[in-house]
Amino acid sequence: MWKFQLYILTRPKTLRMARTLVRRAVEAKGASERDALDIEVAVGEILTNAYVHAYNRGVGPLDLRIAFDGERFMIEVRDHGKGITSIPRMSPPSGPGLGLQVARRLMDEFEILRPERRGTAVRMVKRLLKSPRATEPQETPKPLP
Numbered sequence: 001m002w003k004f005q006l007y008i009l010t011r012p013k014t015l016r017m018a019r020t021l022v023r024r025a026v027e028a029k030g031a032s033e034r035d036a037l038d039i040e041v042a043v044g045e046i047l048t049n050a051y052v053h054a055y056n057r058g059v060g061p062l063d064l065r066i067a068f069d070g071e072r073f074m075i076e077v078r079d080h081g082k083g084i085t086s087i088p089r090m091s092p093p094s095g096p097g098l099g100l101q102v103a104r105r106l107m108d109e110f111e112i113l114r115p116e117r118r119g120t121a122v123r124m125v126k127r128l129l130k131s132p133r134a135t136e137p138q139e140t141p142k143p144l145p
Helices: 012-028 033-054 098-106
Strands: 002-009 061-068 072-079 109-113 121-127
Touching: 002 012, 012 033, 012 061, 033 061, 033 072, 033 098, 033 121, 098 109, 098 121
Parallel strands: none
Antiparallel strands: 002 061, 061 072, 072 121, 109 121
């Protein structure tokens, strides 16, 4: 099992960097371009939700945990803000809840948790399709003279 964890603040530039880092990690593990984009967008939506809703567009801490077991990419984003008060059941055309619905549709598993303390955690899983580049034979490097 491969995993890493980031502790970041909800500054827009930092959120963009974290989103890009997640995509690069997925690509490095051989994910298809489609899976990498789906995961990047879903993570971006959840990070943005934390910035907008948990911290009212202010700066606050986020925990971003990522794990890969060879087939599934598992991501958890946890904020320590005011917490989600209600989880939308219907797909809103716009406004609050849209980002959650977008992330839910892009991922294979999606769960919103309300920790006992403040904040909200979102857990997502994407089962990866094999990338054509991951199955291409790799050229064996030739020894240096």
